[in-house]
Amino acid sequence: MAEKIKFRPHHFMCTLGFRGKGYSLGFVRNYKKIAQQLNDNEETQIEVVQFMDSICSACPNKIDEIVCKTQDKISKLDAAHSAALSLKVGDIFTWKQAKEHIKKNMSVEKFHTACHGCSWKEYGVCQQSLENLIEQP
Numbered sequence: 001m002a003e004k005i006k007f008r009p010h011h012f013m014c015t016l017g018f019r020g021k022g023y024s025l026g027f028v029r030n031y032k033k034i035a036q037q038l039n040d041n042e043e044t045q046i047e048v049v050q051f052m053d054s055i056c057s058a059c060p061n062k063i064d065e066i067v068c069k070t071q072d073k074i075s076k077l078d079a080a081h082s083a084a085l086s087l088k089v090g091d092i093f094t095w096k097q098a099k100e101h102i103k104k105n106m107s108v109e110k111f112h113t114a115c116h117g118c119s120w121k122e123y124g125v126c127q128q129s130l131e132n133l134i135e136q137p
């Protein structure tokens, strides 16, 4: 059985929009591996966690298992995404279910509010990925 992934709330949307960019070589390598695992097997399980997750584990901004160098921003993103997607710590989704959940619960308008303050937002790939998902039959 595939290894269970852990995501803090805002990383569901980030993973939908991930295009191989990130904070360091190690971060990108780790993220690509996670994205590959999810896309190769959409039944891979993902557990919602409150603090450091499978993506944070290789982030150069990580300080310890609880906080990172941009904690204020990250806490706001997590709170906003939890609310927008009605996520609770301990929830478990397969990647397939997670995408269905995003499609049902996230709109472009909600995305702009939930992702406010993220430096990656201006590149447009996250919005584009969300629009593509919403448009899928």
Ligand code: SF4
Pocket (backbone or CB within 6 Å): 010, 013, 014, 015, 017, 077, 114, 115, 118, 119, 120, 121, 126
């Ligand atoms: S804009 Fe930022 S927080 Fe929002 S999905 Fe993209 S990378 Fe994640």
